[in-house]
Amino acid sequence: MLTEEQVASFRENGYLNYGPVLTPEETAGLREALARCKSGTSPQAAESNRNISWGQDKGFVVTQIVNMFQAEEAFRQHLYNEKIVKIISELMGTDTVRVWHDQMQEKPAKVGGPTTWHQDHPYWPIIQPADLISAWVALEDADEANGCMSMVKGSYKWGPKNGGTIGTITDESDPNVWGPDYKPEWIPEGETVEVVPQPAKAGGVVFHHCLTWHGVPVNRTERPRPAIAVHYMPGWTRYEKEPGKEHLVEHHITVQPGEELKGDFFPTVMENGVVLKP
Numbered sequence: 001m002l003t004e005e006q007v008a009s010f011r012e013n014g015y016l017n018y019g020p021v022l023t024p025e026e027t028a029g030l031r032e033a034l035a036r037c038k039s040g041t042s043p044q045a046a047e048s049n050r051n052i053s054w055g056q057d058k059g060f061v062v063t064q065i066v067n068m069f070q071a072e073e074a075f076r077q078h079l080y081n082e083k084i085v086k087i088i089s090e091l092m093g094t095d096t097v098r099v100w101h102d103q104m105q106e107k108p109a110k111v112g113g114p115t116t117w118h119q120d121h122p123y124w125p126i127i128q129p130a131d132l133i134s135a136w137v138a139l140e141d142a143d144e145a146n147g148c149m150s151m152v153k154g155s156y157k158w159g160p161k162n163g164g165t166i167g168t169i170t171d172e173s174d175p176n177v178w179g180p181d182y183k184p185e186w187i188p189e190g191e192t193v194e195v196v197p198q199p200a201k202a203g204g205v206v207f208h209h210c211l212t213w214h215g216v217p218v219n220r221t222e223r224p225r226p227a228i229a230v231h232y233m234p235g236w237t238r239y240e241k242e243p244g245k246e247h248l249v250e251h252h253i254t255v256q257p258g259e260e261l262k263g264d265f266f267p268t269v270m271e272n273g274v275v276l277k278p
Contacts, residue, residue, distance in 0.1 A: 001086045010091050014156035014212035015198065021083045022137060022203035031139050033072035034104060034226055038063065042071040047101070047249060053113030060113025060218065065104040066248060067265070068228070075102065079230055079267055082275045084135045084205060088232045089270055091133055091207060096235025097270040098262060100124065100132060101249050106226040107147040112219025114147075117180035119156075120231070121210035122164030125245040126253075127261055130160065132210040132233045138200040139226040146221040149206060152180065152213035153194040159211070161186050166213050180213060232269070237261050 010016040022030070036042045037049065047067035053060040068075040079099050089097050107113065121130040142148040167181030179195055187193060193213075198206045208214060210231070219225050241257040252265035262268060269276055 002090050013153045015151040015208040017198050017206045020203050021205045027203040029074050033074040044071045046071040054116050061111050062113045063106040076278050080269050085269050085275045092234045094234040095273040099267045100231040100233045102230045104228050107219040109222050109224050114218045115216035117166035117215035118164045119211050122160045126247050128240045134229050134231045136206045136229045140202050142225050143199040144197050146223045147216050147219040147225040148199045150195050150197045155213035156209040156211035
């Protein structure tokens with residue numbers, strides 16, 4: 001599926017802007033399923049549906065819906081997308097792939113809030129090791145104007161920082177003036193912070209490592225920016241329970257601490273190198 005150059009680029013940078021993985025029909029189907037989730041007319045309920053935006057007091061909105069696959073069959077089917085799962089397995093170097101959870105983040109037109117610079121894995125303190133890779137698929141064209149993701153090159157090699165939060169948006173009113181407000185001591189000697197925008201057409205995917213620094217500017221355009229991220233984990237990912245650490249989907253876990261994380265709410269999408277069916 002991937003060229004040697006693509007794999008090498010991911011290993012070096014911690015992200016890969018791959019391009020199209022969904023047909024226009026598949027993309028439209030997910031948008032329709034999203035509309036039902038948002039309106040509360042899906043057959044089942046998702047895990048959560050809330051505004052998580054930084055700057056809500058200023059009117060910003062980022063709609064986050066977690067585990068849409070619980071609510072809509074189209075999103076369950078999406079977890080098993082053969083092209084995505086095969087690429088994930090290549091990037092992880094594993095023949096067993098499972099889903100940690102999915103999440104939709106939509107930045108509405110005009111009031112789409114910024115996403116604070118962060119790493120993913122520190123927000124998932126009950127699973128180890130930090131080998132997860134996310135597949136972020138745009139459901140509408142995403143560019144710098146309406147809030148595509150931006151990544152910091154090579155940052156996943158620098159280790160976890162500050163519980164996941166890297167810094168704040170430097171100017172939330174201007175999408176052209178922003179960046180991670182990081183502590184200089186977090187940057188290894190000889191390294192620099194290079195922010196690289198990752199625009200994607202509708203149906204296109206951007207992969208990123210769970211320790212890669214990433215963030216998103218505001219959306220002041222007339223265009224919404226919905227995107228579905230599926231957080232995939234290799235088969236060796238363990239459930240690690242520690243006092244005071246928890247996660248939204250933890251109540252679905254049925255294995256014991258120290259065991260591989262698997263179960264009905266953490267679907268196995270590839271086993272022994274074969275992409276499975278829903």
